Amino acid sequence: MNEAIGTIYTETVIYSATEAFAAEVPYQTAIVTLDAGGRVTGRILGERVRIDERVARVETRDGVPFFRKIA
Amino acid sequence: MRSVAVVGIGKTPFGAFPGRDLRSLAVEAGEKCFKNAHAAPAQVDAFFLGNFAGPSFAGQNHLAPYVSTALGIHGVPSTRVEAACASSGSAFFHAYTGVASGVYDLVLVVGAEKMTSQPTPRVTEILAGAGDCAGEIKAGSTFASLFAMIARRHMFQFGTTREHLAAVAVKNHANGALNPDAQMRKVITMEQAMNGKPIADPLNLYDCSLISDGAAAVLIAPFERAGEFTDKPVRVLGISQASDFVALDQKPDITTFPAVRRAAGKAYQMAGVGPADIQLAELHDCFTIAEIIAIEDLGFAPRGEGGPFTLEGHTARTGDKPINTSGGLKSKGHPVGATGVAQICDLVLQMRCEAGERQVPRHSLSLAQNLGGSGATCVVTILGTI
Numbered sequence: 432m433n434e435a436i437g438t439i440y441t442e443t444v445i446y447s448a449t450e451a452f453a454a455e456v457p458y459q460t461a462i463v464t465l466d467a468g469g470r471v472t473g474r475i476l477g478e479r480v481r482i483d484e485r486v487a488r489v490e491t492r493d494g495v496p497f498f499r500k501i502a
Numbered sequence: 503m504r505s506v507a508v509v510g511i512g513k514t515p516f517g518a519f520p521g522r523d524l525r526s527l528a529v530e531a532g533e534k535c536f537k538n539a540h541a542a543p544a545q546v547d548a549f550f551l552g553n554f555a556g557p558s559f560a561g562q563n564h565l566a567p568y569v570s571t572a573l574g575i576h577g578v579p580s581t582r583v584e585a586a587c588a589s590s591g592s593a594f595f596h597a598y599t600g601v602a603s604g605v606y607d608l609v610l611v612v613g614a615e616k617m618t619s620q621p622t623p624r625v626t627e628i629l630a631g632a633g634d635c636a637g638e639i640k641a642g643s644t645f646a647s648l649f650a651m652i653a654r655r656h657m658f659q660f661g662t663t664r665e666h667l668a669a670v671a672v673k674n675h676a677n678g679a680l681n682p683d684a685q686m687r688k689v690i691t692m693e694q695a696m697n698g699k700p701i702a703d704p705l706n707l708y709d710c711s712l713i714s715d716g717a718a719a720v721l722i723a724p725f726e727r728a729g730e731f732t733d734k735p736v737r738v739l740g741i742s743q744a745s746d747f748v749a750l751d752q753k754p755d756i757t758t759f760p761a762v763r764r765a766a767g768k769a770y771q772m773a774g775v776g777p778a779d780i781q782l783a784e785l786h787d788c789f790t791i792a793e794i795i796a797i798e799d800l801g802f803a804p805r806g807e808g809g810p811f812t813l814e815g816h817t818a819r820t821g822d823k824p825i826n827t828s829g830g831l832k833s834k835g836h837p838v839g840a841t842g843v844a845q846i847c848d849l850v851l852q853m854r855c856e857a858g859e860r861q862v863p864r865h866s867l868s869l870a871q872n873l874g875g876s877g878a879t880c881v882v883t884i885l886g887t888i
Contacts, residue, residue, distance in 0.1 A: 441658070441756065443650035444703040445642065449627040452642045460642055462651060462751045470751040472638040482658045495641045 435488035437463040437498070439480050440470060461486075463498060473498050503602040506738045508885070509731035510539025510721035511847040515683040516835030518618040519715045524553070524560050527717040528569045528614035531840075535610065535719035536573075539731040543574035546721075547606035550597045551582045552590025552613035553839035558628045560616050569612060584839075586632035587788060588743075589613065591842025591872030591881030594720065595743045601722055608727075613844065614717035615837035625713050629838070632875040634749035646710055646789065648750050648876045650702035653791035656757045657704065659806065662794065664704060666809025668695035670790035671708045671832055673818055678829020680860040685712050685835030709790040714835035718844035734854045739867075740773030740884035742766075748878040759877035762799040766871070766882045770801075773884040777801030780823070780884070781864040782852060784845035786873035787830040796871050797825070800882075819860060827852060827860045842872035842881060853887050 442461035445452070452458070459475035463486060473488070473496035480486060486498035512534030514527050528551070536543065549570040557563045566582040583593040590613025600606040617625055626646075630639045633648060656662045672695050678684040690708060698706030721731065728735035744764035747753055753760075770776055777800055785800075787793035794808035802823055803811035811817065817825040828834045828848035831841060849868040851857045870883045 441651040441655040443647045443654060443705075444700075445644060445647045445650075446700045446702065447626070447644065447646065448623070448642065449630055449639075449644060450623040451627070453623050455642070458642060460638075460647060460651075462756075472641045472643060472749075472751045474641055482654065493640070494636075 437465040437486055439482050439484050439486060440464045441482060442475065442480055444479070461498065471496055475499070504604060505725035506598055506601045506722055507725040507728040507735040508720050508738065508846060508850050509723045509728050509735055510535045510541060511850050512538055512719040513683060513844060513847050514717045516714045516716035516837060517685045520618070522715060524556055524562065524614055524616040525569055525572055527616060527715060528612050529572050531614065531717035531719040532573045532610060532612050535721050539721045541608065541721060541731055545608050546575050546578060546610050548578050548597070548600055548609045549575050549580040550593040550609065550611045552593035552611065552842055553582055554584060554586055554589045554615060555628050555631065558631070559620060575610065585879040586874035587786065587838045588842055588872045588874030588879040588881050589839040590718070592743055592879060594843055594846060594883065595741055595881050597722055598738055598741050601724060608721065608723050610719060610721050611843055612717060612719045613840035613842055615839040616715050617713050617837060618715050622713065637749050638751060644702065646705055647702035649789035649791055650705045651750065652756050652876070653704055656791060656795065659757055662809040664696055666794060666813055667709055667790040668692050669813045670787060670793045671695040673812065674787060674826050674830040674832040677819055677827050677860055678833025680858070681829045681834055684829040684833050685714050686833050705789060711788045711831035711836035714837040716835055716837035716840045718840045718847050720843055720846050736850050736853050736885050736887055738883065739886040740769035741882070742768035742772070743879065743881045746878050748875060750876045757795065758805065759795060759799050759873065759880060761877055761880035762796060762871060762873065762882070765880045766800050769882040769884050773886070775867060775884065779867055780869045781867050782824045782827060782849070782862055783869040783871065784828060784848050785825050785830070785871045787826060787832050788836060788873065792873060793825065793830070800869065800871060819862060824862045827857065827862060845870040845872060846883065849885055853885060
């Protein structure tokens with residue numbers, strides 16, 4: 432089972448952020464249910480995703496997983 | 503266990519007060535409370551302070567004796583309790599256990615927070631400290647975004663709408679407009695509440711509680727001694743605190759808060775009452791979706807029905823289950839460490855028939871629900887004059 436693949440459990444687009452992320456707004460975060468089990472909070476790159484859509488982890492920055500929508 | 507009563511209340515107005523520091527706000531609330539109960543600082547057996555982030559907001563630690571000595575309370579145990587936005591609800595719970603068990607007689611509980619000394623992005627960052635800093639916060643989450651994700655999932659599972667969220671804000675602002683101590687005494691329309699500046703989709707500015715300065719205080723005593731302080735004692739019939747995961751992504755289902763259900767279940771059992779018996783409530787509307795879920799978790803409406811229950815007017819001041827007649831965190835203000843005790847103060851005002859224009863006709867059995875973080879702490883208190 433691919434540990435980098437999962438399904439969007441919930442998501443949001445953030446317009447008002449903490450100091451550390453203020454330069455990046457708007458950006459999307461999501462809780463992803465991994466195929467391998469468990470959930471993780473990560474960032475979404477590229478196209479906006481919705482609940483139940485499938486995503487793949489494309490990179491990890493400082494421990495934070497970044498996902499992208501897959502068909 | 504002994505029966506415990508609230509015998510005095512005191513509050514500062516909530517708002518942005520540039521010239522005031524944390525201690526002066528806490529002292530004002532405490533002094534008003536002593537006056538209200540015809541009591542003196544020397545009579546107090548213990549002091550509890552509910553405060554979330556004084557060290558971060560104001561650069562001051564060791565806050566409990568810092569405040570209690572300024573109030574003229576000397577020598578007795580003086581303890582700060584931190585449980586995010588449930589800090590003073592938790593302080594109240596621990597004060598209650600001390601009096602009910604017979605360790606103390608008279609205990610003063612103050613909740614206080616000074617937030618407006620920092621710019622909004624810094625406030626957002628300090629508040630984020632109540633989340634999982636190694637996980638969700640590191641990924642860029644804010645508290646608004648955590649509740650936005652809760653709202654998104656609740657909408658997906660139950661069909662909750664933007665209109666349902668807006669109805670909470672409109673209702674709480676209508677109540678706050680009648681509260682002289684509220685921060686935002688302003689009626690808002692559904693159209694405004696539906697179209698506010700986006701904060702974290704689907705939540706906009708009108709879904710979010712305020713950044714506030716303020717303090718609130720209550721004095722509690724064994725019920726048998728209540729007559730020494732007031733002719734309108736309010737009895738604590740049931741109270742419980744419960745806990746859960748801090749990180750949202752560790753919860754199996756984010757559309758319900760197990761800590762709320764657990765605390766409520768125990769408090770109802772202790773009081774010998776059920777949700778249908780509660781005549782009015784102060785609920786933790788840090789975000790509009792939080793009030794909708796609290797309505798469901800407390801059993802006022804079935805799961806998924808909190809939105810329609812609100813839109814139908816049941817929770818309005820004139821409805822059959824008035825919620826947040828004070829204006830709630832949304833309109834009254836949310837100095838986070840003060841909120842739990844302020845909820846008790848607002849219920850006691852109603853139960854003493856001293857709530858002025860916002861007085862409701864049925865006020866003998868009430869409930870306060872104070873939530874910390876995204877549901878990791880919850881305190882539920884049931885008060886009665888019956």
